[in-house]
Amino acid sequence: MNEFPGAPSGPRTGPRLRVLAAMSGGVDSAVAAARAVEAGHEVTGVHLALSANPQSFRTGARGCCTIEDSRDARRAADVIGIPFYVWDLAERFRQDVVEDFIAEYRAGRTPNPCLRCNEKIKFAALLDKALALGFDAVCTGHYATVVTAADGHRQLHRATDLAKDQSYVLGVLDERQLAHALFPLGDTRTTKEEIRAEAERRGLAVAKKPDSHDICFIADGDTQGFLSGHLGSAEGDILDEDGRKVGSHQGAHGFTIGQRKGLRIGHPAPDGKPRYVLDISPVNNTVTVGPAEALDITALTAIRPRWCGAAPEGPGDYTAQLRAHGAETPVSAEMDGDTLRVRFTEPVRGVAPGQAIVLYDGTRVVGSATIAATERAVTTLAPVTSAGG
Amino acid sequence: MPYFDHAATTPMLPEAVAAMTAQLAVTGNASALHAAGRRARRAVEEGRETLAAALGARPSEVVFTSGGTEADNLAVKGLYWARRDADPRRVRVLASPVEHHAVLDVVQWLADHEGARVEWLPVDAVGRVHPDALREAIERDPADMALVTVMWANNEIGTVFPVAELAAVAREYGIPMHADAVQAVGQLEVDFAASGLAALSLSGHKIGGPYGIGALLLGREWTPVPVLHGGGQEREVRSGTLDVPAVVGFATAARLAVAGRADYARVIGGLRDELIAAVRAEVPDAVLGGDPDPAGRLPGNAHFAFPGCEGDSLLLLLDAQGIECSTGSACTAGVAQPSHVLLATGADPELARGTLRFSLGHTTTRADVEAVAKAIGPAVARARTAGLS
Numbered sequence: 001m002n003e004f005p006g007a008p009s010g011p012r013t014g015p016r017l018r019v020l021a022a023m024s025g026g027v028d029s030a031v032a033a034a035r036a037v038e039a040g041h042e043v044t045g046v047h048l049a050l051s052a053n054p055q056s057f058r059t060g061a062r063g064c065c066t067i068e069d070s071r072d073a074r075r076a077a078d079v080i081g082i083p084f085y086v087w088d089l090a091e092r093f094r095q096d097v098v099e100d101f102i103a104e105y106r107a108g109r110t111p112n113p114c115l116r117c118n119e120k121i122k123f124a125a126l127l128d129k130a131l132a133l134g135f136d137a138v139c140t141g142h143y144a145t146v147v148t149a150a151d152g153h154r155q156l157h158r159a160t161d162l163a164k165d166q167s168y169v170l171g172v173l174d175e176r177q178l179a180h181a182l183f184p185l186g187d188t189r190t191t192k193e194e195i196r197a198e199a200e201r202r203g204l205a206v207a208k209k210p211d212s213h214d215i216c217f218i219a220d221g222d223t224q225g226f227l228s229g230h231l232g233s234a235e236g237d238i239l240d241e242d243g244r245k246v247g248s249h250q251g252a253h254g255f256t257i258g259q260r261k262g263l264r265i266g267h268p269a270p271d272g273k274p275r276y277v278l279d280i281s282p283v284n285n286t287v288t289v290g291p292a293e294a295l296d297i298t299a300l301t302a303i304r305p306r307w308c309g310a311a312p313e314g315p316g317d318y319t320a321q322l323r324a325h326g327a328e329t330p331v332s333a334e335m336d337g338d339t340l341r342v343r344f345t346e347p348v349r350g351v352a353p354g355q356a357i358v359l360y361d362g363t364r365v366v367g368s369a370t371i372a373a374t375e376r377a378v379t380t381l382a383p384v385t386s387a388g389g
Numbered sequence: 390m391p392y393f394d395h396a397a398t399t400p401m402l403p404e405a406v407a408a409m410t411a412q413l414a415v416t417g418n419a420s421a422l423h424a425a426g427r428r429a430r431r432a433v434e435e436g437r438e439t440l441a442a443a444l445g446a447r448p449s450e451v452v453f454t455s456g457g458t459e460a461d462n463l464a465v466k467g468l469y470w471a472r473r474d475a476d477p478r479r480v481r482v483l484a485s486p487v488e489h490h491a492v493l494d495v496v497q498w499l500a501d502h503e504g505a506r507v508e509w510l511p512v513d514a515v516g517r518v519h520p521d522a523l524r525e526a527i528e529r530d531p532a533d534m535a536l537v538t539v540m541w542a543n544n545e546i547g548t549v550f551p552v553a554e555l556a557a558v559a560r561e562y563g564i565p566m567h568a569d570a571v572q573a574v575g576q577l578e579v580d581f582a583a584s585g586l587a588a589l590s591l592s593g594h595k596i597g598g599p600y601g602i603g604a605l606l607l608g609r610e611w612t613p614v615p616v617l618h619g620g621g622q623e624r625e626v627r628s629g630t631l632d633v634p635a636v637v638g639f640a641t642a643a644r645l646a647v648a649g650r651a652d653y654a655r656v657i658g659g660l661r662d663e664l665i666a667a668v669r670a671e672v673p674d675a676v677l678g679g680d681p682d683p684a685g686r687l688p689g690n691a692h693f694a695f696p697g698c699e700g701d702s703l704l705l706l707l708d709a710q711g712i713e714c715s716t717g718s719a720c721t722a723g724v725a726q727p728s729h730v731l732l733a734t735g736a737d738p739e740l741a742r743g744t745l746r747f748s749l750g751h752t753t754t755r756a757d758v759e760a761v762a763k764a765i766g767p768a769v770a771r772a773r774t775a776g777l778s
Contacts, residue, residue, distance in 0.1 A: 044705065083708055085701060088726075132775035133702055 017136040019043045019182060022122055023077060023084070025069030027199050027206045028141030028185060030076035034202050035184035036139045037080055043139070045077035045084040048126065050093040051217055076204050089125050096120035098217055102230045105253040108280040109354025112169070112324065113215055115368070119172035119306065127180055137182045142166045144365075145186035146178055154178040156308040156365040161189045168324050171358035171368035172306045227253045236285030238265060241278070241294065252280050255287050258295055258350025265289065276350075296347035296377035302340040302357050302369030311335065311367070318359040318366060320344075322351055333359055340369040347377045391757035393714040395595075395689055395750025396544055396572060402597035402642050402751070409599055409638030419631045420622060429633045436640035443640075443647040444591075444606060445580030452605045452623045453631055453639075457571040457592030458491040459616070460605040463627060464567040464588040465495045465538055467613020469505060472535040472565070474614065479535040481506045483526050486733040487516045489544050491590075492569050493729070496538065505535065509733075515680040516543055516734045520554040527562055537566040541573035541589070545717040545730045545746055546679030547690025549577060556585035565611055571595055571603075575646030576654065576687050581606045588613075591643075593635065597751060598642030602635040649751075657749050658688035660758050664747060665691050667762035672769050676740065678731065689749040692717075694736070695769050698743035702772040707745075710764050715746045742777060 019041040021033035037043045047070045070086055077084035097116050104111035127138045143159035144167040154175050159165040164185075173181065185195070192211075199207035214221040231253045238247035247265040249255070254262075259277040269275050269291070276295055279288040305311070315334035320342065321327070330345040342357060351374050359366040392400075401409075417429025434448070441448045454460045465482075472479040484496045486509040499505035508526055510518045518539050527534055537559045542549045552568050559566035565587030573579050575596040581589055588611065592603040605627075607613070612626065619628030646653075662683060668675055668691070678692035679685075695703065700716035707714060717728040727741035747761065 044709070083705070085705055087701065129702075129775045132771070133706060134771060 017041045017182075018134060019137050019139045020126070020130040020133075020135045021045045021082070021139040022126060023047050023073035024141070024212075025072035025076075025206065025209075026141065026212060027196060027204070027209055028143075030073070030080070030141070030204050030206050031195050031199050031202070032139055032141040032182075032184045033077070033082065034080045034204070036182060037082060039184070041182075043080075043082045044135070045073065045080070045082050046126070047073040047084070047086045048093075048121070049086050049088045050090055050097075050121075072206050072209065076206055079203050079205075087126070087129070089121060092125045093117070093121055093217070096125075101215075101217075102227070104354045105227050106231055106282060107354075108252060108282040110256045110352035111354045112356050113217070114169045114324070115172050115356050118170055123173055123177040123181065127177060131180065137180045139182040139184060141185055142170060142183050143185050144170050144183050146181055146183060153309055157186075158360070158363040158365070159186045161191075164190075164192070166324070167360075167365050168321050168326070168356070168358050171308065171356065171365050173308055174306060175309050178308060224254050227251070234285055236287065238263065238287045238289055240269075240275075241288065241290040246275075246289065249287055252282050252285050252287055255280055257352035263289060292349070294376065294378050295349045297344070297349075297351050297374040298347050298377050299341070299343045299375040300351060300357065300371055301373045302342065303338065303372045305335070305338075305340050305367055305369040307367035308365045309367075312359075316361075318361055321358045321360065322348065322355055322371075328360065331359070339372070390711045390713065391760045392752065393712065393747040393749065393757070393761070395753070396687075396746065396748035397715060398594045398600070399597055399750040400752055401594075401599060401638070402645055404645060405598050405638045405642040408641040409634045412634035412637050415633075417633060419633060420620065429631075432633050433631050433636050436636040439640040440604060440643045443643045444574070444589075445582045445584075446606045447582075447609070449624070450581065450606050450609060452607050452627050453636060454603045454605055454627055455601055455629075456603040457489075457569070457590050457595070458603075459627075460590035460592070460603045461489070461491040461567075461569055462495050463605050463613055463616050464590060464607075465492060465536070466499065466503075466616055467626070468536045468565050468567065468588065468611065469499055469503065470614035471612060473503075476532075478533045480504055481508065481530070481533045482535050483508050483510055483523065483537045483539075485510050485512060485516075485518045485539045485550075487512055487543055487545075487548075487730040488538065488540055489569055489571070492538055492540065506533070510539070512733055514734055515685065516546055516548045516730060517550055517680070517685075518555065520551060520558050523555050524558050527558065527564065531562045531564070534562065534564045536587075537564055539566065539568060541568045541570035541579065542577060542687050543679070543730060544572045545728055545744075546692045546734075547572075547686040548679045549573070549685055549687065552586065553584050556587075559587075560585050565608075572687060574643070575650055576689055578650065579647075587611045593639040593642065596642050596646040598639040599635045602632060602639045604639070653751065654688040657751075657753060658683060660753055660755060661688060661691050661747075661749050663755070664749070664758045664761060667758065668693060668765050671762060671766035675769075678736075678744065678746075689753075691747040691749070693745050693747075694731070694740045695743045695745070695772070696740055697776065698769055698772040699775065699777055700742060700744045702775050703743070703745050703768055706768040706771055707761075707764055710760075710768075712760055712764055715748070716744055717746050739777065743772075 019036050021043050023029045023045045074084050097113050101111050101113045130138055143164040145157045147155045147157055149155050158167045196207050218226045233251040237245045240246050255277045257277050273291050275289040278290045278294050317332050319328040320331045329348055331342050333342045353371050355371050356368050358368040417425040419429040419433045437448045437451045441451050482505050496507055500507040511522050541552050556566045567588040568586050569590045571592045574591045587608045589606040594600040615626055617628050622628050676694040727738045731741040
C-alpha cells in the first residue's frame with residue numbers, strides 16, 4: 001500500500017516532513033491538511049489567490065467568492081492549528097491556465113483547465129516555491145495515491161475508492177512532482193459524507209460547505225459568456241456532413257464535439273434522428289453536425305505526453321480515460337516520435353481535440369497527453385484535427 | 390517568543406488590565422442619573438481627565454470612540470461635512486499619500502461619494518510632507534479648502550512628520566488640520582494644545598490599553614458632523630453608551646505610556662538601533678525604509694526592503710522560527726502587494742514587495758533582537774532562492 005512517509009492514517013512511519021498544504025477553502029483540502037498534521041508532519045497552510053483585480057483601489061481586492069474561500073481556508077487552518085498564508089499566483093494562473101483555456105477554445109479545442117492547473121500551478125509554481133522555501137512536499141485534497149514501487153520509483157495510482165478517484169486530473173505529474181506530492185485522502189475508503197463527518201469531528205466549519213464543480217475562474221458558471229467575452233461572437237454556419245447549411249451560430253467556440261443541446265437547428269435531419277456536433281472549424285467559423293454514429297472514433301493521436309514515471313517503450317495495452325469521471329476503455333498505445341498513437345479496442349464516442357487522454361496500467365497512471373486528432377469509425381468526414389486555429 | 394509587531398498591537402500593561410478588570414463586574418450607564426450611573430460617570434470622567442492631562446488637551450476635548458479607525462472617520466468625514474455645510478465652496482481635502490487606510494480610504498470615499506476634491510500632498514524619499522508643500526497647495530485657493538489631514542508618524546516606515554509646523558500653516562488660513570497619531574502616542578511627545586491641531590486620533594491597543602477603544606482629541610471650536618447618531622453622548626459628536634472598563638483601561642495605559650515615554654524611547658530606540666545594525670551586518674544590501682536619522686523616526690520602528698525577496702516568504706520563514714513581524718501594514722498583508730507608502734516615496738515596486746517591518750515595544754528584549762540577528766541572514770538567502778513569483 002501507500003509507502004509514502006507518513007501515511008495519512010495511523011501513526012507516522014517515515015520522517016517528519018515539512019509540508020505545504022494547499023487549502024482551497026473546501027472540505028477536502030482542509031481534512032487533507034488535518035490528516036497531514038495528524039501523521040506527524042510540520043504543516044503550513046497556503047491559499048492560492050488565483051484571480052486579481054488590478055483596477056481595484058484597495059490593493060488585493062478579489063471576487064467575493066474567492067475572498068470567502070480564502071477566509072474559510074484560514075479559519076480551517078486556525079482550527080487545525082497551523083500557520084496560514086495567502087500566496088498571490090494570479091499572474092501565473094492567468095498566463096498558464098486562463099490564457100491557455102481561451103487559446104484552446106479559440107483553436108476549436110476543448111481543454112481541461114484543472115489538469116493544466118495541477119501541472120503548471122499546484123505542482124510547478126507552488127511546488128517550486130515551496131521547495132525553495134525549505135518544504136519537502138505539497139499536500140492537496142485530491143483523491144489519488146502515490147506509491148513507492150519495489151524499484152524505488154514513485155507511482156501514481158487511482159484512489160482506493162474508485163468512485164472518488166481524481167487521478168485523471170493528476171495524470172500530468174511527472175516523477176519529480178510525484179516525489180513531492182502528498183494526497184492524504186487517497187488511500188482511505190471514505191465517502192464524501194464520511195469526509196464531511198470527519199471535518200465536523202475536527203471542528204472544521206467547512207464540513208457543510210457545498211462542493212465546487214464549475215471552472216473556478218468563471219465565477220458565475222457561464223462558460224459560454226466567459227468565452228464570448230474574450231473571443232467575441234461572430235455569426236457562422238452550422239453545416240451537415242455534406243456541407244449543406246442547416247443553421248447558424250454565434251461563435252464556433254460555443255460548441256464542443258459531441259454536443260447535442262443548444263444547436264437550434266430549425267428543421268429535423270432527414271432521418272429524424274438527433275444531430276450532434278462532429279467538428280468545429282475556427283478558421284471558417286463553421287460547426288458541422290451529424291448523426292451519433294459519426295461521433296465514433298477508433299483511434300487518436302495525442303501530443304505533449306507527460307509520463308508519471310518512465311515513458312513506455314514500444315507498443316502496449318492499457319486502459320484509457322478521456323475525461324474526468326469518464327469510464328475506462330481498453331486501448332493499445334505507443335509513442336511515435338513525440339506523438340502518442342492510440343487505437344481503441346471498441347469505438348468510443350464524443351472525443352474532442354484538446355481533451356486529455358490518461359493511460360492506466362491497472363490502477364497505475366502511466367501518463368497523459370493532449371488529444372490532437374481523432375480517427376472516425378465512419379469516414380464520411382475528413383479527420384478531425386486541431387490544426388485549424 | 391520574539392514579538393516584533395507592536396505597531397499592529399502591543400500587550401496590555403498589567404496596570405491597565407487591573408484597572409479595567411476591576412470595572413468589568415460593576416454596573417452603570419454613565420448617562421444615567423442614579424447612583425450606579427454616577428459611579429460609572431465618575432470613572433469615565435476621571436479617565437477623560439487622565440487622558441487629557443497626559444496629552445495636553447482639555448477634558449472637554451476628549452471624544453471617546455471605538456478605536457483609531459472610528460476617530461479618523463469622525464475627524465475626516467465630520468470636519469469635511471461641517472466645513473462644506475458652512476460654505477459649499479469648501480470641498481478640497483489635502484492629505485498625505487502615506488496615510489493609514491483608515492484615513493486614506495476615508496478621503497478617497499469622500500472624493501467618490503461626497504464631491505470632495507482630493508489632492509495628495511507631495512512627500513520626500515522618506516515619506517515626509519514639508520510645510521512649504523502644504524502652503525503651496527493651500528495657496529492655490531484657500532477659499533475652497535475643507536481640511537488637511539497628515540499623520541503624526543507613519544505606521545509602516547516610522548517617519549515622523551513636522552505636525553506642529555504643518556498645523557501652523559493650516560491655522561494661518563483658518564483651515565482645520567487632523568493628524569492620525571495612533572503610532573505617535575507613547576513613542577513621541579504628543580501635546581495637543583502645543584500642536585495647534587484641530588483634531589488628533591489615538592487608539593487604546595497601540596499604547597498598552599484595551600482593544601475597541603480610542604479617542605479623537607477635538608479642539609473646542611470644531612464641531613464635526615457626527616458619523617454615529619443616537620443618544621448624543623460625547624459632545625453630541627459621537628453617540629453610544631460609553632464602555633466604562635475600556636475607558637478606565639485606556640486612560641491608565643495612556644498615563645503610563647506618556648509618563649514612561651522618555652525612558653521607553655531611549656531603551657527601545659537603542660534596541661532598535663542594534664536591530665538595524667545587526668540586519669545590515671547580516672544582509673549588507675538590505676535597504677532601510679524611512680528616515681535614517683533616528684530623530685526622524687519612531688523609536689520602535691525598523692523597516693527594511695530585501696532585494697529579490699518576497700515579503701511573504703520572509704514572514705513565513707521567520708514565523709517558522711517563532712519570530713513575529715509584519716510586511717508593513719497588517720491591513721494589506723492578506724495578499725502580497727507593494728505598499729502604497731513605499732510607492733509614494735518613489736521606491737522601486739519590485740523592491741517594495743520584499744519588505745519587513747520590525748516594530749519594537751515595551752516587552753522587547755535584547756534576546757529578541759539577537760534572535761532576529763541570527764535568523765535574518767539565512768531567511769533572506771532562502772527567500773531569494775524562492776524569488777519573486
